[in-house]
Amino acid sequence: MKKEEVSKIRRWGALTVAAIMLVAVFSPMPTAFAQTDTQMETSSEAAAMAASETVSTQEQGTADETSAVQAPKTLAAPSGIKTKSLGVKTIQIQWKQVAGADGYRVYRATKKNGKYKKIATVRGGKTSYKNKKRITGKVYYYKVRAYNGSVQSSYSKIASGKARPVKTTVKARAGEEKVTITWKKISGAEGYHIYRAGSKNGKYKRIKIINKGKTTKFTNSKLKGGKTYYYKVRAFKKMKGKKVFSVYSAPAMAKAGKVKMKTHKKGFSYKKKFTVKAYAYSGGGRTAMGTKARVGAIAVDPKVIPLGTKVYIDGYGHARAEDTGGNIKGRTVDLYMNSSSKCYKWGVQFKTVYVDVRK
Incomplete structure (x- = not known):
């Protein structure tokens, strides 16, 4: 082939390729169909993530609503409130647990219908409180209310109590026509009263006054051999000249021994x-x-x-x-x-x- 013909063929080929490229560049194809496969995959992942975030947000809102429903709108007032002396200066207040309560607030007054002052906040599921440094023999009044956040129950019923010697325990030992009783020493006690009866639930009569807090023994002589006797003891502490007593001990019994005459x-x-x-x-x-x-x-x-x-x-x-x-x-x-x-x-x-x- 002649050089002139080859040169013509090359020029026509170059023009054809250029024409095809121009048509491709300026073609009015829709943008959606012009996206490549990679672009389409990326777009799909973004849509999925957006949808996921929407669902997550909706679920969070539902959880918040559920939490709000579980928080109590009202609380029952504590019931079963009672007091117990733990010594000459301490009173314990107890009550029953309230469902949904985070804790309890304890109030005290010196008169039943007097002004009640908050003296303690009890947390951690506890249902008792020890009120210390009280005046021996003085009567105090208590009431309790439960709380959860800003929600408070109404007040419990009122319970009264006073600090006094605690109850002692008594043992009895028989001898020949006599019974010796011993009892546990009570902290803060200044003495003891001793009582005797002919039966466990009979009438107890005071037979002895012990005016020493350290004394914890007494022998009851001149008894009838073969007869059973029952004893109770209660401790006391004096306040302004008056005796403040503990509750009676549980009874202790012994049968006086017979003497061989x-x-x-x-x-x-x-x-x-x-x-x-x-x-x-x-x-x-x-x-x-x-x-x-x-x-x-x-x-x-x-x-x-x-x-x-x-x-x-x-x-x-x-x-x-x-x-x-x-x-x-x-x-x-x-x-x-x-x-x-x-x-x-x-x-x-x-x-x-x-x-x-x-x-």
């Missing part, structure tokens, strides 16, 4: 016998028991022979322990005589005394 050859029975150093005295007057000094009234050491005990003394006869004396210690007695001459005649003798005589 011995018989004297003169026909009377006695519990025990021993030798004493016997003096004599006269002059009249009154005995330690308040009775008239006379023949048959003798002076003793109460730790050895209790006052009121009937005895028999060889060479003197039947007598009763009614008096005491500064020199009468241990196993020593002083026998009353009608005259000084009889006292001198008696002098000092060692005699056998029979104790707890029963004719």
Whole structure:
């Protein structure tokens, strides 16, 4: 082929390619169809994400609405409110749990219908509060209300209480015609009252007052052997001259033991016998028991022979322990005589005394 022909063919080919490119550039194709496959995929992912965000926002709104529904609009007032003394300066307030409550507010007044002041906020599911530093024996009034956020219940009923000695516990142990009771020492107590009855639910009568807070033992003597006795104890503390008592202890019981009596050859029975150093005295007057000094009234050491005990003394006869004396210690007695001459005649003798005589 000639060079001129080849050159023409190349020029025509170049013009044809240029014409095709111009047509492609200036063609009025719709934009949507002009997007490439990659552009279409990117657009689809963006739409999906937008839809997802819309659903998520809707779900969040639903959760918020649900939370708002669960929050209580009202709360029940606490019920079962009661008080308990935990000592001479502390009162405990208790109540029942309220559904939906985050906590409780405790109020106190010194009069039932007086002005109540908030004294505590109790959280964490607790349903009690200890009100400390109270005046012993003074009555206080309490009420409680529940809360959840800004929502508050109405007030509970009013409960009164006072700080006083706590209740003690008592044990009883039997002996021969006696019962010894012991009890737990109470903090802050200045003494105790002791009561006795013939049956558990019978009428209890006070038989002893202990005026020492450290004393925790008492022996009840001269009981009937074989009989059961019941005891209660309550502690007290004085405030302005008046006693503030604890509640009574639970009863403790014991059966007094029987004594094996011995018989004297003169026909009377006695519990025990021993030798004493016997003096004599006269002059009249009154005995330690308040009775008239006379023949048959003798002076003793109460730790050895209790006052009121009937005895028999060889060479003197039947007598009763009614008096005491500064020199009468241990196993020593002083026998009353009608005259000084009889006292001198008696002098000092060692005699056998029979104790707890029963004719």
